[in-house]
Amino acid sequence: xxxxxxxxxxxxxxxxxxxxxxxxxxxxxxxxxxxxxxxxxxxxxxxxxxxxxxxxxxxxxxxxxxxxxxxxxxxxxxxxxxxxxxxxxxxxxxxxxxxxxxxxxxxxxxxxxxxxxxxxxxxxxxxxxxxxxxxxxxxxxxxxxxxxxxxxxxxxxxxxxxxxxxxxxxxxxxxxxxxxxxxxxxxxxxxxxxxxxxxxxxxxxxxxxxxxxxxxxxxxxxxxxxxxx
Amino acid sequence: xxxxxxxxxxxxxxxxxxxxxxxxxxxxxxxxxxxxxxxxxxxxxxxxxxxxxxxxxxxxxxxxxxxxxxxxxxxxxxxxxxxxxxxxxxxxxxxxxxxxxxxxxxxxxxxxxxxxxxxxxxxxxxxxxxxxxxxxxxxxxxxxxxxxxxxxxxxxxxxxxxxxxxxxxxxxxxxxxxxxxxxxxxxxxxxxxxxxxxxxxxxxxxxxxxxxxxxxxxxxxxxxxxxxxxxxxxxxxxxxxxxxxxxxxxxxxxxxxxxxxxxxxxxxxxxxxxxxxxxxxxxxxxxxxxxxxxxxxxxxxxxxxxxxxxxxxxxxxxxxxxxxxxxxxxxxxxxxxxxxxxxxxxxxxxxxxxxxxxxxxxxxxxxxxxxxxxxxxxxxxxxxxxxxxxxxxxxxxxxxxxxxxxxxxxxxxxxxxxxxxxxxxxxxxxxxxxxxxxxxxxxx
Numbered sequence: 001x002x003x004x005x006x007x008x009x010x011x012x013x014x015x016x017x018x019x020x021x022x023x024x025x026x027x028x029x030x031x032x033x034x035x036x037x038x039x040x041x042x043x044x045x046x047x048x049x050x051x052x053x054x055x056x057x058x059x060x061x062x063x064x065x066x067x068x069x070x071x072x073x074x075x076x077x078x079x080x081x082x083x084x085x086x087x088x089x090x091x092x093x094x095x096x097x098x099x100x101x102x103x104x105x106x107x108x109x110x111x112x113x114x115x116x117x118x119x120x121x122x123x124x125x126x127x128x129x130x131x132x133x134x135x136x137x138x139x140x141x142x143x144x145x146x147x148x149x150x151x152x153x154x155x156x157x158x159x160x161x162x163x164x165x166x167x168x169x170x171x172x173x174x175x176x177x178x179x180x181x182x183x184x185x186x187x188x189x190x191x192x193x194x195x196x197x198x199x200x201x202x203x204x205x206x207x208x209x210x211x212x213x214x215x216x217x218x219x220x221x222x223x224x225x226x227x228x229x
Numbered sequence: 230x231x232x233x234x235x236x237x238x239x240x241x242x243x244x245x246x247x248x249x250x251x252x253x254x255x256x257x258x259x260x261x262x263x264x265x266x267x268x269x270x271x272x273x274x275x276x277x278x279x280x281x282x283x284x285x286x287x288x289x290x291x292x293x294x295x296x297x298x299x300x301x302x303x304x305x306x307x308x309x310x311x312x313x314x315x316x317x318x319x320x321x322x323x324x325x326x327x328x329x330x331x332x333x334x335x336x337x338x339x340x341x342x343x344x345x346x347x348x349x350x351x352x353x354x355x356x357x358x359x360x361x362x363x364x365x366x367x368x369x370x371x372x373x374x375x376x377x378x379x380x381x382x383x384x385x386x387x388x389x390x391x392x393x394x395x396x397x398x399x400x401x402x403x404x405x406x407x408x409x410x411x412x413x414x415x416x417x418x419x420x421x422x423x424x425x426x427x428x429x430x431x432x433x434x435x436x437x438x439x440x441x442x443x444x445x446x447x448x449x450x451x452x453x454x455x456x457x458x459x460x461x462x463x464x465x466x467x468x469x470x471x472x473x474x475x476x477x478x479x480x481x482x483x484x485x486x487x488x489x490x491x492x493x494x495x496x497x498x499x500x501x502x503x504x505x506x507x508x509x510x511x512x513x514x515x516x517x518x519x520x521x522x523x524x525x526x527x528x529x530x531x532x533x534x535x536x537x538x539x540x541x542x543x544x545x546x547x548x549x550x551x552x553x554x555x556x557x558x559x560x561x562x563x564x565x566x567x568x569x570x571x572x573x574x575x576x577x578x579x580x581x582x583x584x585x586x587x588x589x590x591x592x593x594x595x596x597x598x599x600x601x602x603x604x605x606x607x608x609x610x611x612x613x614x615x616x617x618x619x620x621x622x623x624x625x626x627x628x629x630x631x632x633x634x635x636x637x638x639x640x641x642x643x644x645x646x647x648x649x650x651x652x653x654x655x656x657x658x659x660x661x662x663x664x665x666x667x668x669x670x671x672x673x
Contacts, residue, residue, distance in 0.1 A: 054665075078584055078585060078586040081583070081584050095576055097240045097241075106579075106580065110583065158584075
C-alpha cells in the first residue's frame, strides 16, 4: 500500500547541504505494523512527515495506494491525507477549546460527510475506546492516556488505511503506554497499517517490522532476531 | 460548514479575549470616527430631489450694477446674483414660460392661533411664496393643500402650516379653515404639510442649506399688499441710489431679494427657457438695464448645489482625515491579526494534517475576520450614533437630518467594517495558510 523508491531528503542552510535522509527503497503492505527507531535527530520524524505527505522529499518516487504522489498539488495532498492517513502525535494535539466530539469530528468535516454520518462515526469511534459517554467533555478534563485515546479515535474516524504515530506513548506513564500499545495492536489487527516512531525498544518489538534510521540511513531489522537478543 | 466556521470564530475570539477586545475596539473606534464625518459629508451632499433634479432649475439674472460685479465665484470669476428684482421676477412669472414657478422670500412676525392668548404668540420667519412652491419642492400635505391661483394674484390671506406648528397651535387636528394671526392680520389655514426637511435645503443660500425648513407659508402677494417687510431677515442686496426704506420702495428698486425656481415637464424645455431668459435680457438692455457682461444662468438642482459647494473643502478634508485614521486603526488591527494567527500555528498544522486545504484555512480565518469586523462595525455604528447625537446638540444651527444616518449608511457602516477587516486580514491569513504543517505539529 506504500511504496518508496529512491526517496531522499536534503536541505540547504546557506550554502551547506544537509542530507537528512539518504536514498532508500521501502514497501509497506496493508496490515503491516512497522516501528521506526533511531537516535534523536536521525531523521525519524522527517521520514514520518514524508510518509504522511506533510513534507516534500528531494528525490525519488512515492506511491500511496498504488498512486504516485510525487508532485501532487497541495490540495491533492490534503485530500489524500484526509482519506488515507491518520496521524497520532506525542503531545496528542487535541484542540483545547473543542470538546471530544468536535475534536474527533474534525477530519470528517473536511471530508464533507453529512452531519448524521459524522455523528454516527464519531459515536462509534469514541465507543470503541470507551469514551462515548464523555463526548461533551474537553481535553483538559481527561487523563493523558484518555487524551491519546481520543487522538487515536480522531485519526481513525475517517477509516484511514495508514496510521502514522509519532512517539504516541512518549508523554505517558508505562501503564497508560501499555494501554495505548494494546489499542494500536487491536487497530492493526483490524487491517490498518501502522508506522510508529518510538524510542522504546520494547514497544518497537511489538511491531511486525522494525526499521532503524541512523544518520539518515534506513535499515530494516528482523523482529525475531531482536526478540532473541 | 458556515455554522461550523462561525462557531470556530466565536471560540477563537473567546480563547484570546484581550486580543479580540483590542481588535474589535480598534475597528469600532476607526469606524466611529470615519462614519461620523462621512455621515455629515454624505448627508450634506445628498440630492434632495433625485427624481427631478435636472428638471427643476434656479433662475439667475444679471441685473446688477454695471460699475462693479456682484461678487466673485470660487474660481475668481465675477458672480451674478442668485436672487431677482421684483420687476424681473414678476415679468418672468407673468410670462409663464415654465410649467411651474416657485418665487419666494421671507419675513418674520409674531404668530399665534386666533383663539390663543396673545402671550402665547411666537416670533417666526414666514416663507412668502407662490402656490407651486410645495409641488416644485415635493413638500407633502397631510391636510388640505396649497392655495389657489386667485390667492396668488389677489394676495388672499391664507396660510399653510408645518405639522410641527399645527401640533402647537391646534393640537394636531385638521386645522384647515381655522384662523391664524400673523402680526395683527388674520390668515386662514388652507393646508398642513408633514414633517419635511430636504437635505440639503437646496433652494436657498448656501449658508442656510442645513437649517430647518420654515413652518409658515403665505402668498407672496399677501406680504406685498400688507407691507410685511423684515429687512433684517429677508436677505437682499441693493445697488444704485433708489430709496429702499419700505417694501413698496424695494419693489421699484434694483434690489435683488426674490428666489425663483422653475420646473419643466421635460429636460428639453430648459433650453427653451434659457433662450427666453436671453431674449428677456436683450429687451432689458434696450431700456438700459442688464449691461454687465456676465451671462444669465439657469441652474439645475445639482448644478446649483455644486456651485454653492454643498460639501465644503473643509468637509472633504475632514472625511480624508477620518479615513486616514481608520486606515491607521486597520493597520493596527492587521498587526494584531498577525500576532493572533501566528499563535494558531499549531492548530493550523493539525488541521492541515487531518485534511484541511489552504482554502479551508483561509475560509476559517476569513470567517473570524468577518465576525470581528461585524462586531466592530455594530459597536462602531452605536458609537457613531452617540457621536452624531452629541454633534446635533453642539451644532443646533444645522438640521438634525445632516447628522442622521440613513439605512444605506447604517448598512454601509457594517459593510465597511467587515470588508476592511477582511481586506486588512488578507495578508495575515495568507501568511497563516503558508504555515508548513510539519513545522507546527509539536506546538499545539
